[in-house]
Amino acid sequence: MNELFFLADKYPNLNVTISLDDLTKFGRFMIFETKREIEEKLERAGEEQLLSTQMASKMLGVDRSTLHRWQNKDIYLILRSVTRINTG
Numbered sequence: 001m002n003e004l005f006f007l008a009d010k011y012p013n014l015n016v017t018i019s020l021d022d023l024t025k026f027g028r029f030m031i032f033e034t035k036r037e038i039e040e041k042l043e044r045a046g047e048e049q050l051l052s053t054q055m056a057s058k059m060l061g062v063d064r065s066t067l068h069r070w071q072n073k074d075i076y077l078i079l080r081s082v083t084r085i086n087t088g
Contacts, residue, residue: 007014018026057064 051059053064053067057067060067
């Protein structure tokens with residue numbers, strides 16, 4: 001695949017003739033590779049460490065019981081950004 005990108009960069013006006021069968025195989029390959037990359041990223045994201053109830057309550061400035069109430073009422077916070085956490 002890298003060779004293809006190299007050729008495209010070096011010869012941007014080069015015309016290439018391929019069969020429809022090869023084009024279809026290439027399309028399927030690209031879809032398969034993209035799907036695999038997305039699945040890997042989602043898997044890695046699922047492995048990220050979550051905050052403990054104690055850490056989350058400290059960061060939000062609320063009692064741990066408030067977090068439990070929110071959870072029982074199906075109230076979830078949406079992560080907007082991540083900043084460095086001082087746990088010391």
